Amino acid sequence: MSLYRTELRRLVKRRFTRYMTLLGLLVLLAVVVGTFLTNEKLDADAIARAERQAEQSYQEQVRWTAQEKAACEAAKAAGTADDGRYPDDCSVISPPPREAIETSWFLPSTFDFRESFAETLIPFAGILALVGFVIGASFVGAEWSTGGMMNLLLWRPPRLTVLLTKLAALLTGLLTVTLAAAVAWFAGFWLVATFRGNTEKMTAGVWQSFTLTGLRAVALVLAVTAVGFALASLGRHTAMALGGVVAVMVVGQFGLGILLDMAGVRFPEAWLLPTYAVAWMQKKVTLEDWQSCNATVFGECKPDTFDVTWQQSSVLFVVGVAVILGAALWAMRRRDIS
Secondary structure (H helix, E strand, C coil): HHHHHHHHHHHHHHHHHHHHHHHHHHCCCCHHHHHHHHCCCCCCCHHHHHHHHHHHHHHHHHHHHHHHHHHHHHHHHHHCCCCCCCCCHHHHHHHHHHHHCCCCHHHCEEHHHHHHHHHHHHHHHHHHHHHHHHHHHHHHHHHHHHCCHHHHHHHHHCCHHHHHHHHHHHHHHEEEHHHHHHHHHHHHHHHHHHEEECCCCCCCCHHHHHHHHHHHHHHHHHHHHHHHHHHHHHHHHHHHHHHHHHHHHHHHHHHHHHHHHCCCCCCCCHCCCHHHHHHHHHHHEEEEEEECCCCCCCCCCECEEEEEHHHHHHHHHHHHHHHHHHHHHHHHHHHCCC
């Protein structure tokens, strides 16, 4: 009997795998439904209503500035305008120009597929990566803790072959689920845009960009799944992987972020893993150092910037996965199995 097919069947039959997959898919469905309910399609009535609200806001600004100007002139006449509340020349108190109150500020939220869909792929990748990490850790961790790994090695002595076959079955299962979920995600948000937004200006180049971003999301899910599998194999328990990721995120990320901020390090976000995950999905993240200039109302402040690109993220992730997975394989080969 093929070990690969056996492991794939075991992965599918596990109740934990089914429950975690169902939970992840339900969360994704909730995101789509929530987006549908919180957006609406713009029509002539919505635009006219927004224009009326913009006009009302402008008229309120006109009335307020007229009152302030009158109060300033009264204070000047009474000689009580030296408290710094009013300017030296009351004529500078004037309402903003009408075009400064934009109609778009008062329009209801609407889902523009071209402008907004790429942003939805970040939570998509994050949710499925978390599901893959937990499933991957449990898939091999349960075998170590229950003694199933030792029994299997009695029948299949090649240790690395066994571990890599388990990993291949795991990644195949997660790849299937992720690709199916990605197709449903595209379709779901296309329906949201059709009924609660718009699907205009969708060119071949835009579709290609979305497809590449979706493929990066799939790669991120598989990488995180492999890390969860490797950590659980290293510690021979599911808790090793879960405890490791909690330590990294709480101590290594939040703690490090606070320490770097207190130390005044420039671009502290460049040392945090979530920055590279977002850069991988968005192709680039631009960090800004506002301490490099003094912003005032009299001049424009242009902070120093630092770009984190998807190429840098890919190097970090490839090296990280290779090191962790390599350590798991080395431990599998060298340690006593008992």
